[in-house]
Amino acid sequence: MNSKETQVFSSITCCPMCEKEDVITERQLEKFEYGSGEKPALLSIYIPVNVCKSCGYEFVDEKADEIRHDAICNHLNLLTSSKIQEIRMRLGGSQKSFAEFSHLGVASVQRWEKRQVLQSESNDIYLRLLEFPENVKRLERWNAGLAMEENTSKSHEFQGKGLDANGVSAHIRASQTFSLKRKVG
Numbered sequence: 001m002n003s004k005e006t007q008v009f010s011s012i013t014c015c016p017m018c019e020k021e022d023v024i025t026e027r028q029l030e031k032f033e034y035g036s037g038e039k040p041a042l043l044s045i046y047i048p049v050n051v052c053k054s055c056g057y058e059f060v061d062e063k064a065d066e067i068r069h070d071a072i073c074n075h076l077n078l079l080t081s082s083k084i085q086e087i088r089m090r091l092g093g094s095q096k097s098f099a100e101f102s103h104l105g106v107a108s109v110q111r112w113e114k115r116q117v118l119q120s121e122s123n124d125i126y127l128r129l130l131e132f133p134e135n136v137k138r139l140e141r142w143n144a145g146l147a148m149e150e151n152t153s154k155s156h157e158f159q160g161k162g163l164d165a166n167g168v169s170a171h172i173r174a175s176q177t178f179s180l181k182r183k184v185g
């Protein structure tokens with residue numbers, strides 16, 4: 001994928017070649033092709049490259065992989081992994097509880113956040129919709145077995161007369177029945 005041959009090390013304490021602790025980090029421009037076919041896209045990024053001042057050996061760590069992955073996400077107009085994580089954290093959940101709440105697979109959420117797999121366009125749009133509090137409320141209602149949305153235009157008709165003994169308005173009960181019927185059918 002990347003034109004430059006590089007090795008990846010997880011932590012930089014000393015040069016992996018000569019083992020001297022004389023390593024500096026430089027910002028270097030990297031261009032790489034992404035995509036197949038006749039016209040792959042040429043993406044340009046700046047990555048941190050570790051350079052050994054003693055022997056001249058150059059190597060990158062996982063930060064460069066993160067930057068490459070983010071560049072691909074931006075090129076494809078997909079949310080970056082850190083953005084997906086941010087959306088999940090804003091909803092206040094672990095990966096498992098977020099997966100349960102959103103009906104997404106927990107393994108998928110983990111792979112997206114670890115930059116192992118790119119989310120599909122439809123899942124990307126779904127994740128973007130979860131950035132809107134009103135959609136989160138709709139999903140909460142759906143998960144509670146209610147319709148996605150209260151019909152606010154009709155709610156005035158029921159005001160004051162539509163509440164049953166439990167304080168549930170008639171139209172909510174009606175929509176609940178509707179959603180149950182829909183799930184069976």
Ligand SMILES: [Zn+2]
Pocket residue numbers: 015016017018019020052053054055056057
């Ligand atoms: Zn060295």
